[in-house]
Amino acid sequence: MPDLFANNSAPPSHEMQEDDQEGIRAKLARMHPTPYLEGLNPEQKEAVESLDGPLLVLAGAGTGKTRVLTTRIGHILATRRAAPWQILSVTFTNKASREMKDRIGRLIGGSVEGMQWLGTFHSIGVKILRRHAELVGLKSNFTILDSDDQIRLMKQLIQAQGLDEKRWPARQLAGFIDGWKNRGLSPEQVPQDEAFLFAQGSGLILYTAYQARLKILNACDFGDLLLECLRLFREHPDVLSSYHNKFRYILVDEYQDTNVAQYLWLRLLAQSNHNICCVGDDDQSIYGWRGAEVDNILRFEADFPGAKVIRLERNYRSTEHILAAASHLITFNQGRLGKTLHHQIEDDEAEKVTVTSIWDSEEEARTIGDQIEAQQRDGHNLNEIAILVRASFQMRSFEDRFVTMGLNYRVIGGPRFYERAEIRDALAYFRAVVQSADDLAFGRIVNTPRRGLGDATVRQIHALARHQEIPLMEAAAELVGTEDLKPRARSSLKGLLGQFNHWRTMLSTMKHSELAEVILDESGYTEMWQKEKSPDAPGKLENLKELVRSIAEYESLPSFLEHIALVMDRDSGETNEAVSIMTLHSAKGLEFDSVFLPGWEEGLFPHQRALDETGNKGLEEERRLAYVGITRAKKRAKIYVAQNRLIHGKWQNSIPSRFLDELPNKHVEIEETQSTYGGYGASGVGGSIYGKSRFDKSDPFESSYDTPGWKRAQANKANRSKSGSSHGSHTSHLIEGELVAKSVSDGPAKYAVGERVFHIKFGYGEVKSVEGNKLTIQFQTGQKRVVDSFVEKH
């Protein structure tokens, strides 16, 4: 997309004085009145200029949502409606907020430091909480726990309750508590019946205990960053009104992803002046399982009376075919606000969306790999190619294949940098040095590396700490002075405490990045990994080095720790050309020339668990995910269906996804593929794992007779028989391998039970049963189900 602000002739930023608000505003005043509005379409322009009152911008995929948001902020600043620090602008991810900062920076041609309230929900929540921590029972230097800390804490509490940790896993409790927090429920607000879902009512006791424990630890989890804000605003109206006065304008990105807590938070803040602008797309709401409420966006007009709604429907990203395919698919969802995307890109040569059926996941990887190589030969940049999968286990076959092909790829997502064990251990050391009362940090590393402080010793420290209500570190110091410990443990613990004291004194004398390295060396942590001979040990050391490097970018160790919990993510700085492999979820917001969408099979996509757990609601979310997937593509979207897939180590045969039938015939092409073996069937016994009874209403077998997919298959079959080859020619039967099977099932059976047949892959066998044109055949290698056109009478 051409850069909107490139022509606003702003002088380079070095002419500006950093941190000088007047500088920015003066600069804006000198600008041509509204040059930044040029190039916006009428709807975008309206969205930018409708400054007063609540506004909902329904921005379809690729319609310039970020551009509207940033221009709107620019407009507020340029018209001097508010100063940079009077605008609250929230996003979900650090990445999004960084991008907004960058773009606003380009717009106003300078520093955006004045925009202190542009950030993620969480980072803004922390900022507010730290200012008023005492009012909610915290100290302003509270620690932020991540999910790992949470689980560890909950484990302790579950044990303290005398519950069987096997039966009531901490992970599950964490799920419940997160869920409650997402819905803005503090312990006293949890509905009775839900309290009983975990350990017969202990769930609520544990939630209460957990919150109490957090207060003692002077800590918050991510959910609290919002929940405690809500409490603060409700219990201290004066504080809330100070923010009402502060924030003249509120902007929210990705509104469809907000959960109840975030929604309440926004409502409280927008209560007084109503200048709230939410941008979102109900069709891209894919985080229901994380607590996001599509309802928030659907209800906007009711929540904010007098709200204006503007739809952005001009898509500047994709070709007509891609857009039509996605649009048609999404119309199968009920309960949408409804948008019609219009393509702005004209391309007579544009490729249709393709659907290719292949034999199994290996062939899928091979076919896609070949396609990518071909595209590469045609001069396409690998960075513009992505493979979007539903579940991460699908990534493996691609990785395997690309490694053997020597094709550069990168996996996006996966374990985040600061979630890795070695990074968390290192951080725990730093935390314990900076804050001796950080029990979780201390508990994590007392015996890492192993220094003879096993379960027994740790339990003693815990007991004393609990008894005297003092931090672990203090209790440990006390224990060392007694005879209660075994001599070995005692001297070891004494040594460790001595080291901590030593490091603490160095806090003020040594450069913090050096100190970090010293801590890791002296504690023996680095050595531990050097000795470790597992293949990933070197990588871990590399990560630690990188961690130390990144510390240098912060002013001090405490300020580093402050930031890391919230804003450290891994932008792997990779500059090599590489194909991206990622999940559909992590692809939201991105775009690529070519998008490969493998695994469109029932049970995988839509995912069985989504259907089982949330029924039709789940199905609609899956469909939105499909919509997101297709709309990532600028020029090419290629969908693949495998007839067989390896699931938990077993080959299962699969049914093409119902979403395929929801694609418009006109814009989709069934693509042929070279195949090693042709045919329908599975090497496993027992047929599909996705029984038709599992589906909500429609039976895919019945319903697909009159669907576009079936008709396509028919047409294709006709063409195919004209051109001759039907089997044995190493050309697969594509989608009709499945669909044709249905089409002729009411015709006369060509084979009889007991007949001897020959199959190109499986050899000779005997027909065991006949269902339409699907045969169950006993081969030497076992029973298989195959389509009759792939066997010959013998």
Next chain:
DNA sequence: TTATGGAGAATAACG
């Protein structure tokens, strides 16, 4: 304290 085996789980993932 470490090694090993068995059991159990395996949708997606922001801060």
Next chain:
DNA sequence: TTCTCCATAA
């Protein structure tokens, strides 16, 4: 099937 977590034994 494969990974992780935990308990048990050496």
